[in-house]
Amino acid sequence: MVPGPGLRLAAATGRRYFALMKWAISEQDAREIRSFDPQRRRFLGGLAGAAWLAGTGGVVSGCSSANVLRVPLAAAETRVLRMLAPAILHGLLPAQPAARKDSLDELLAAVSTSVSSLSSASREQLARLLAALDYRITRWLLTGLWKPLHEATVAEIDAFLHNWRQSSVGRFNLAYRTLTRLLATNWFALPANYRQSGYPGPPSWPAGKSAMREA
Amino acid sequence: MIAAHHHVVDGTRLQTDQRLEADVLIVGTGAGGGVAAELLAKSGLRVIMLETGPLQLGRDFNMQEQRAYNRLYAEGANLATADHGIAILRGRAVGGGTTVNWTTSLRTPDQTLGYWVNRFGLAEVSAEKLAPWFDWAERRFNIKPWGIAPNANNDVLRSGCARLGLQWAVIPRNVSGCANLGYCGMGCPLDAKQSMLVTTIPGALEYGASLYVRTRAWKLEIRRDRVEALIAQALDAKSINPTGVTLRIRATHYLLAGGAIHSPALLMRSHAPDPYRVLGKRSFLHPTSTSLARMPTAVDGYYGAPQSIYSDHYQWPDGAEGPAGFKLEVPPIHPGLAAGIFGWHGRKLAAGMQDLPRLNILLALQRDGFDEQSPGGEVQLQGDGRGILDYPLNDHLWDGVRRAWHAMAEIQFAAGACAVMPGHLGGEFDTSLAGIRAQIDRLPLAPYQAALFSAHLMGGCGMGANPRASVIAASGRHHQLENLTVVDGSVFPTSVGANPQLSIFAHSARITTGLVRELKSGALPDMP
Numbered sequence: 252m253v254p255g256p257g258l259r260l261a262a263a264t265g266r267r268y269f270a271l272m273k274w275a276i277s278e279q280d281a282r283e284i285r286s287f288d289p290q291r292r293r294f295l296g297g298l299a300g301a302a303w304l305a306g307t308g309g310v311v312s313g314c315s316s317a318n319v320l321r322v323p324l325a326a327a328e329t330r331v332l333r334m335l336a337p338a339i340l341h342g343l344l345p346a347q348p349a350a351r352k353d354s355l356d357e358l359l360a361a362v363s364t365s366v367s368s369l370s371s372a373s374r375e376q377l378a379r380l381l382a383a384l385d386y387r388i389t390r391w392l393l394t395g396l397w398k399p400l401h402e403a404t405v406a407e408i409d410a411f412l413h414n415w416r417q418s419s420v421g422r423f424n425l426a427y428r429t430l431t432r433l434l435a436t437n438w439f440a441l442p443a444n445y446r447q448s449g450y451p452g453p454p455s456w457p458a459g460k461s462a463m464r465e466a
Numbered sequence: 467m468i469a470a471h472h473h474v475v476d477g478t479r480l481q482t483d484q485r486l487e488a489d490v491l492i493v494g495t496g497a498g499g500g501v502a503a504e505l506l507a508k509s510g511l512r513v514i515m516l517e518t519g520p521l522q523l524g525r526d527f528n529m530q531e532q533r534a535y536n537r538l539y540a541e542g543a544n545l546a547t548a549d550h551g552i553a554i555l556r557g558r559a560v561g562g563g564t565t566v567n568w569t570t571s572l573r574t575p576d577q578t579l580g581y582w583v584n585r586f587g588l589a590e591v592s593a594e595k596l597a598p599w600f601d602w603a604e605r606r607f608n609i610k611p612w613g614i615a616p617n618a619n620n621d622v623l624r625s626g627c628a629r630l631g632l633q634w635a636v637i638p639r640n641v642s643g644c645a646n647l648g649y650c651g652m653g654c655p656l657d658a659k660q661s662m663l664v665t666t667i668p669g670a671l672e673y674g675a676s677l678y679v680r681t682r683a684w685k686l687e688i689r690r691d692r693v694e695a696l697i698a699q700a701l702d703a704k705s706i707n708p709t710g711v712t713l714r715i716r717a718t719h720y721l722l723a724g725g726a727i728h729s730p731a732l733l734m735r736s737h738a739p740d741p742y743r744v745l746g747k748r749s750f751l752h753p754t755s756t757s758l759a760r761m762p763t764a765v766d767g768y769y770g771a772p773q774s775i776y777s778d779h780y781q782w783p784d785g786a787e788g789p790a791g792f793k794l795e796v797p798p799i800h801p802g803l804a805a806g807i808f809g810w811h812g813r814k815l816a817a818g819m820q821d822l823p824r825l826n827i828l829l830a831l832q833r834d835g836f837d838e839q840s841p842g843g844e845v846q847l848q849g850d851g852r853g854i855l856d857y858p859l860n861d862h863l864w865d866g867v868r869r870a871w872h873a874m875a876e877i878q879f880a881a882g883a884c885a886v887m888p889g890h891l892g893g894e895f896d897t898s899l900a901g902i903r904a905q906i907d908r909l910p911l912a913p914y915q916a917a918l919f920s921a922h923l924m925g926g927c928g929m930g931a932n933p934r935a936s937v938i939a940a941s942g943r944h945h946q947l948e949n950l951t952v953v954d955g956s957v958f959p960t961s962v963g964a965n966p967q968l969s970i971f972a973h974s975a976r977i978t979t980g981l982v983r984e985l986k987s988g989a990l991p992d993m994p
């Protein structure tokens with residue numbers, strides 16, 4: 252469904268309203284994270300605040316509950332990351348479709364390994380962020396995109412990432428840092444992509460062993 | 467080297483609950499725990515070591531970032547403070563931080579020790595009294611000023627400082643037979659780095675100590691002023707979730723060396739006495755800001771000893787107190803780490819990264835905890851009972867960050883940089899010093915925007931003469947628990963003001979030697 256002009260206006264004001272609300276929430280959020288009570292912590296963890304505002308807390312935390320947390324990356328999460336990758340890694344992914352798919356598969360496998368190293372608390376925060384981007388109302392509140400991510404163009408995704416980066420609302424900067432770091436760090440650390448940064452790779456093995464050693 | 471005849475147990479493989487006994491139980495095998503383990507075992511005491519992380523040896527280290535971060539770092543190197551304002555690198559494998567650190571081995575500055583003596587009543591740790599312990603550690607870990615020319619990344623710091631007439635010095639490193647590869651942060655593939663993994667831990671095992679890996683100390687059972695037992699959890703292959711198997715270990719003495727988040731967290735979870743509410747407070751981490759420069763010729767910052775030059779020119783501007791001082795160093799520049807420091811996306815990211823071979827990065831490590839305006843952070847327990855560091859960012863800190871960006875940019879241009887940029891989401895490379903100065907003054911100083919990180923966790927179980935203001939005494943002994951001693955980076959009452967490993971080695975040796983003399987008179991004749 253494409254938002255009509257009315258909805259677009261609502262989106263614009265909604266975003267501003269949301270930005271204000273987020274400001275208040277982020278203060279509280281820090282306190283919540285410290286609190287010992289798991290019930291309370293569920294409430295406003297990071298961007299789940301968006302879900303809560305939209306009255307969808309149940310749905311979103313439902314997606315990010317125990318079963319999701321147990322797998323490295325759930326199918327819906329992989330889908331979201333796959334949609335973000337072409338914008339975050341603009342100009343870096345191969346253009347040829349088969350090569351592009353292989354390289355995205357390799358990236359997602361690496362991301363999945365990273366995610367499996369997270370503690371359950373960090374894993375839960377990431378799950379919430381990805382769920383919020385997957386779920387229409389929260390996505391709309393966070394990014395202004397009503398349509399599903401797979402229908403969004405690279406330019407549209409790039410635009411909301413820009414907004415997140417430049418936002419004066421800390422939580423958006425944090426969401427930006429979290430997602431770009433997860434994808435970019437894993438991308439450039441993959442041997443297949445070394446040449447994009449001009450990194451020659453580690454010294455060849457076992458040549459390093461015989462290399463000159465200090466006296 | 468850790469060998470087949472050593473007693474090493476992998477918690478992941480344990481099928482049944484265990485009951486164990488020891489003279490001394492050590493939690494954590496990093497800088498503090500490693501040094502203590504060898505001395506205790508050598509004195510003839512029965513020692514058990516517990517380590518959350520896995521055992522990974524030199525032959526497992528293949529110089530690939532992803533593999534190293536996932537296996538050797540807490541949270542796959544995605545750890546951060548509670549509000550994510552500061553990214554944290556923390557080693558989590560046998561050897562702790564020493565397995566992945568950058569080998570910089572500096573003594574605690576005299577100014578820091580003087581401050582501890584005066585402010586915290588710690589006459590025992592004056593520069594004079596500690597000197598023999600530094601001497602000992604420098605011998606044990608073959609610490610010497612790096613004799614090979616710095617790599618080009620470090621040379622930017624050296625030549626920039628030299629041109630501006632600023633102080634700089636060569637860094638001593640704990641290596642033996644180092645091939646100058648530059649992969650210390652991914653585990654040294656040549657076993658050249660004298661980490662705990664190749665020195666004291668095999669040493670302790672050789673003297674008969676036992677090591678339990680992928681095993682997390684969870685709770686101390688405390689009765690009045692004594693620890694009666696420790697309950698530990700066996701962990702899954704990722705060293706994250708408990709398998710359900712538990713270990714109950716009784717010891718005469720308990721030594722905490724889980725590092726500056728997890729030693730306080732273990733005490734908090736165990737409801738250890740804390741009558742003056744000081745436990746976990748005053749936690750420090752040398753908040754570190756970055757400045758990136760594009761140099762005219764190749765820097766190849768991924769190769770060569772990662773840190774070989776530092777500058778303390780800005781470290782003590784007004785003595786110990788007052789505006790934050792900072793130490794200048796450089797990081798190794800590998801592509802994954804660099805992409806994280808840029809923190810960008812799209813074209814800007816691709817453009818920033820495409821010139822990696824010409825990239826130089828300077829670091830400013832802020833000396834926190836010396837001024838009233840720099841109270842540090844606080845360790846807290848999360849919902850699942852695990853420790854987390856809450857570290858609020860304030861104006862005192864931001865003022866230091868801004869001054870550090872100016873200082874770093876000036877040095878980079880003096881060294882011939884074509885363009886410089888502060889590590890900030892809104893940063894842009896600028897080709898003139900005037901331009902970059904204007905940019906630095908304009909950039910908003912806010913969490914997440916400014917890139918801040920730390921690889922130095924300190925404090926939280928601070929030493930002091932006054933039990934109202936400290937957790938442990940100068941002897942390392944807990945003020946309220948008679949058979950519990952702390953020997954890791956958490957003992958420092960402020961940040962160190964230098965990379966902490968050598969300070970931790972020296973304090974752990976000093977504290978452990980005292981403990982051995984108490985538990986077993988006459989042992990360890992070779993110690994100072």
Ligand SMILES: Cc1cc2nc3c(=O)[nH]c(=O)nc-3n(C[C@H](O)[C@H](O)[C@H](O)COP(=O)(O)OP(=O)(O)OC[C@H]3O[C@@H](n4cnc5c(N)ncnc54)[C@H](O)[C@@H]3O)c2cc1C
Pocket residue numbers: 493494495496497498499516517518519555556557558559560561562563564566567568569570571572651681682683684723724725726728729732773921922923953954955956964965966967968970
């Ligand atoms: C990438 C990096 C580079 C660095 N570079 C330098 C450098 O060049 N020079 C320098 O001086 N310092 C450096 N440091 C810092 C230095 O390594 C640390 O300050 C030092 O290792 C801290 O020693 P520690 O004994 O306090 O704790 P750690 O070395 O962190 O060891 C604590 C160990 O205890 C384990 N543990 C924690 N909780 C438990 C528990 N409940 N049960 C069982 N085990 C537990 C942890 O898994 C860990 O292995 C660096 C650190 C990093 C991460």
Ligand code: SF4
Pocket residue numbers: 569641643644645646647648649650651653654655656657658659770771772
């Ligand atoms: S620089 Fe030296 S100590 Fe570091 S990884 Fe290379 S050989 Fe090992």
